[in-house]
Amino acid sequence: MRTLLVATTLALAAAANVYAASPAQPAAQTVASQQQVVIDVRTPAEFADGHLQGAQLLPLDRIARDIAARVPDKHTPIQLYCRSGRRSALAVETLQALGYTRLQNLGGLEDASRSSQRPIVR
Secondary structure, rough: HHHHHHHHHHHHHHHOOOOOOOOOHHHHHHHOOOOOOEOOOOOHHHHHEEEEEEOEEEOOHHHHHHHHHEEEEEEEOEEEEEEEOOOHHHHHHHHHHOOOOOOEEEEHHHHHHHHHOEEEEE
C-alpha cells in the first residue's frame, strides 16, 4: 500500500511539473534519494549580504543559460528563493519551460530559511 501511495505521489508531482514538499515534513528531508540543490536567484551583491547555507548563486538573468552546467539531471529536486519570491517564481517558470520537473519556490530569504530549516549565512 505504501509503495502505491509513493508511486501515485511521484506521478502526480511529475504531471504537475512541480516539486512541493509536504508542509508536515521539512523540505530537506522529503527527498532522501537525490541530492537537493538550493539556488539563490538574486544578484551577487544580495547574495553577499546573506544567503542560505549551502545555496548556489545563479541570478535570474543567467539561470536559463547556466542551469544545465549546474544541474544536468532535469529530475533533480531544486529549491529556489530570492528576496520576495517574485524572481524565484519566474525562475520556476523558466526551468519548467526547460524541462525541469522537481521545482519548489521557497519565496523570500527569511521564508526560505524557515521552510528549508537552513540558516542564513551573513
